[in-house]
Amino acid sequence: MHSQLTSHSAAAVEYSGPYGPIGALLADTGGPYAVLVPGYTGSKEDFAPLLDPLAAAGFSPLAVDLPGQQDSTGPAVEDEYLPGPLGDVVAGLVNGLDRPVVLLGHSYGGLVVRRAVLAGARVRxxxxxxSGPADLPHGPRRQVLDLGEPLLRAQGIAGAHRALEVLNAGNPRWLSLAEPVREFLNLRFLRNRPESLLGMSAGLRTEPDLVGELGEALGETPRLVVCGETDDAWPTSLQRWMAERLGSEFVTxxxxxxxxxxxxxxxxxAVLLPAWKAWVA
Incomplete structure (x- = not known):
């Protein structure tokens, strides 16, 4: 079963960022970089199952923790975790690399990487x-954000985690995970800075539609929109519409x-590799 604990040959590395070290996993093959940016409450380990296959295909996968996540230092200011400031961080990282870059953002990370492109990140x-064209639509995921904010402000990370444990106790998806995976996810949540969760939550609820600006900034640079067939965050229909506006292929x-x-x-x-190989050919 695949998980964030999938074994891989990538090494733990650090990059300099505006708030301190940026934790990352890198399998440096000498080939183009595939920079992988996680979402809200996520981390670099969310890409663990991709690292060795990407390296075997000739890429140098570089999965990062955003500031405030897992092994990356973050500021004590909530607004610094909105997509714009985080996009500046990713743009700085990308533009400091010495080889071509393909850039991927998952979920909230998608909002961040498009801001990185708007900030001048040079990508192939x-x-x-x-991810989506704007803020997270109303639904169960957004409701959790709305309910979680006052709890997080009143009781901090530990209190929010206790509430999450109560929710997960009746969640079949959570209970189906192997115990080491559940332990990792619990510890990872507790490593988040409270400001990062609050700031990213605000970003998920306020980010404007920037699809037109993104398309202009990309110009002739290729782009791809991908999601799971049963994505329950941004509906697949909404992501398809975003792809159409971007002039992008859309794949589930x-x-x-x-x-x-x-x-x-x-x-x-199977979706990423043919596209990415063509982009860096």
């Missing part, structure tokens, strides 16, 4: 994975929901 191609990954990289990595790689 952009992939938006299970069978057997996957909101997190294809861990739910069906082989299916996701």
């Amino acid at each position: 191609g952009l992939t938006l994975l299970s 990954v069978v057997g996957a929901g909101h997190s294809p990289a861990v739910e069906n990595p082989e299916g996701l790689l």
